[in-house]
Amino acid sequence: MWSHDQPSPRSPIPSPSPLANPHRQRCRSVFKLLVQREISPKTKFVPRKRLGVNRCGADSSCGTSSQPVSELGHNLISWLSRGNAVNMFQMYTLPLLPKMHYTQPLGVHLIERLRYQTLNAVAARLSRAEPPLGREVVEYMLDHDFHVWSMRRSKANFFRLVNVVSSLVWVARLVEAMRSWTKPVCSTVFVAVFLFMVLFPELILPSLFLYAAAVGVWRFRKRPRHPPHMDARISHAETVFPDELDEEFDTFPTSRGFEVVRMRYDRVRSIAGRIQTVVGDMASQGERAQALLSWRDPRATFIFLVFYLVSAVGFYVVPVKLTVAVAGLYYLRPPRFRRRLPSRGLSFFRRLPSRADSLL
Structure with missing residues (x-):
């Protein structure tokens, strides 16, 4: 964490007073920005941001970003920092949920009931705030309607799946191109590599791991520099039809x-x-x-x-x-x-x- 004597070099937010609890004061300031949004009760698309250990970089800061909170020009500036690199890497190997969730798992129906009760509690708490936050906003922020049919969301999930299997499709097309012998030189080299792997099968796994490591190092230059936000193109919000949008609402x-x-x-x-x-x-x-x-x-x-x-x-x-x-x-x-x-x-x-x- 940043020290209290000097402000963070990555954020314009001044450091809190040493007499106050910095964690509580930071949570209050963020909560104050969230509840002061002036949005209509029927607003559906509210800017959301999810933070996790996979957003953290290699330096001491886990991310500094500024994103619009409402249409009035307010900005929500947030940053996270880690204290120990070993603990940060160890978090990737820890379970996501508490131990009780795995030793005594809950049923699907009970989880749905708990989710609904949690939604009611959060909505009741934020409805008493000043100014109050509408229930529609709370439902959207907590993904209350994730099980409801949406044509736009179905298209987005389908193309997400297509993007995942695109690498396998690329390998299949490569093998088919080698079988077609449209490029005899490439096909001959491919057959020679295949015979070499057959004669020395102990080199197959090291070659695959080395290739994956080389691809990761090559993509390091084009790594994401900022935390991901809501993408309208991936969500298919730009190409949605009016009737599909009305069905979703x-x-x-x-x-x-x-x-x-x-x-x-x-x-x-x-x-x-x-x-x-x-x-x-x-x-x-x-x-x-x-x-x-x-x-x-x-x-x-x-x-x-x-x-x-x-x-x-x-x-x-x-x-x-x-x-x-x-x-x-x-x-x-x-x-x-x-x-x-x-x-x-x-x-x-x-x-x-x-x-x-x-x-x-």
């Missing part, structure tokens, strides 16, 4: 007209139908995998058992390195040695029975 249960509710219900049905189709396809693939040993199709199960017995003998006799090398070269063979029809193994798997035909 709607009460629960709804207070809109019959035609509006009907249109929104049809839209949700169309989205849920697509999700239902994807879930059904995934269930069918899993049921086909279970049908390999269920003898529901005796001929398919017999073929599968014979194949597995031959594979067991082959993997016992043939060295693993040779098997992996032959399988990799067969998979990476040029397109002139491949056919466009599905493989025999894939055709065999697709012919396996599933319970989709038994559904009404």
